[in-house]
Amino acid sequence: MNRRAFVKQTCITCVSGGLIPFLISGCQTTHYASGVINSTGINVPKSEFIYMRKDQVFTRQYIIVQNNKLEFPIYVYRFSDTEYSALWMKCTHQGAELQALGDTLHCPGHGSEFTNKGAVTNGPAEKIFAHFPSSCKPRPSP
Secondary structure: OOHHHHHHHHHHHHHHOOOHHHHHHHHOOOOEEEOEEEOOEEEOOHHHHEEEEOOEEEEOOEEEEEOOOOOOOEEEEEOOOOOEEEEEOEOOOOOOEOEEEOOEEEOOOOOOEEEOOOOEEEOOOOOOOOEEOOOOOOOOOO
């Protein structure tokens, strides 16, 4: 089978299989943001969740926050404009860095999986992992 026939057949199979939501979320690239650490925690502008494509505004499901002072990044998942979860991306099983796959976190070490709120859905990990309080407080204008 040549490449064109393979792509055509695969697309037909995926569409007929009901995988459109999976494919759409799978096409989004992971967005990395730099968090600013201060005395109250780590701050990330809400604008990090917004992006434009073909003159349309979209909202990201999640972002990965990094800072040189952190051993592991933080996964920030957006449930609504005012509700977020912030999770440290370190597996509770053996400490590997987790990978974000949409609304799930996956450990490449032994296959543990976690929800976007940190609950274990697949072992060998047994403990929920570190999460951070998140708030959406407007900042005063400079």
